[in-house]
Amino acid sequence: MELEKLFCDVDDFCSDFEKKWQRELLATSDRKRHKKFNLCLSEVMTIIIYFHQSSYRNFKDYYTKHVCTFFDKYFPNLVSYNRFVELKKSALIPLCWYLHLRRGQNTGINFVDSTSLEICLNQRAKRNRVFKELANWGKSSLGWYFGFKLHLIINEFGEILSFMITPANVDDRKPVPEMTKNLFGKLFGDRGYISHKLFELLFQQNLQLITTIKKNMKNRLMPLIDKILLRKRSLIETVNDQLKNISQIQHTRHRSVCNFMVNVIAGIIAYTYQDKKPSLNLTIEDLDSLQEADFLPDQTLALAII
Known part of the structure; x- marks a missing residue:
């Protein structure tokens, strides 16, 4: 940059x-310098x-x-x-x-995920006064932490379409309807976004929610292109990793809520200026060929079972 x-x-x-x-x-009647x-x-x-x-x-x-x-x-x-x-x-x-x-272009292929934003060490959570009654306890794949969550939606080019910051104890599915108001196409997420109610709500907005399934759920058929794109969901995890390790949106030295927000937003803006963002490198010809393969019943039945 x-x-x-x-x-x-x-x-x-x-x-x-x-x-x-x-x-x-x-306008006010008070005189201001x-x-x-x-x-x-x-x-x-x-x-x-x-x-x-x-x-x-x-x-x-x-x-x-x-x-x-x-x-x-x-x-x-x-x-x-x-x-x-x-x-x-x-x-x-x-x-x-x-x-x-600086938001990216909505292409109809969307990936959603959330990542933790720790604001202090766990040992100091009870003594933290800056984020009192704002931050909360949450659990990620690495264990318990005290802070917030960054909810993110990107397209297949790694461009950020929407984001939201919530306390760490907020369910991943709760901010999705608000974040997807202007989106269309398909939204790929992990098991944390499984919800029949959320699926119907997004479907009314011309957005199809596609997630992986849990072990106790029955396998289901899906188009070949959806199965392949669902396997590429790790793209958004790469974006989260770059935001936290390159753009440095997370640290434990905040002295005010305002500067915390400035740090996060400026870090996301800096990411939008990266010359090479994580991308699936899919061309129009690739998408057309995958969509044509969905019309072949033998291939679809063989490959689209999760």
Whole structure:
């Protein structure tokens, strides 16, 4: 991700966003000071997003040792680290809108999954005050943790279509109807999304829910293309892994809820700028050939039994 390209994109967005934002603000009779910051909004957003594609694991080291040393020619009005932490809060809403514009294209092939977002060590969960009455206990494949869940929907090109953050104890199926309002086609998920009620609800939205089955469930027939795409569901797990290990959306040093949200959203935005995203590399010819194979009854019966 090139710094200049990132800044140009963000600055174009901010020039349009700030005008609309000022028009939508409710007017009050109180007099307010509109003091300009040394760093403009686009500069603050660029520095925050670029951190998630750097090799630094700590934002303070990144800002004090990298930004202040090598980026002073790009940002001549840099402020102190403590002041920049205060400015991060003003970037939350613009980052949310910018992420909305960075969403991928709905192709009809969708994958859904959730991943844990730990906010502290388990031993310190009872002493955590920052996320009191917000975070909760949840259980992942690695065991119990205290924090939140990131629910994610992507297409076959690894592009993010929708996401939601909930407490860790929320069922994976609960946010799906809200996340899939503008989607169509087929939605592939794991066993945690098995629900007849959810299937019927999504079917009314022109979206077919396809999941693997549990051991105590009977095998069922499905089209060959659905069976193959269901086996490729690990694509979204790769995306989750990159968000947590490359974009660094998870760490246990948060000092405010607002900065936690800024960190997660900026990390997802940084992922959208990756040149090579995890992808199935399916062409239109591949999809057409798989759909044609569904009309061959012998192949379908032999391969489509889970």
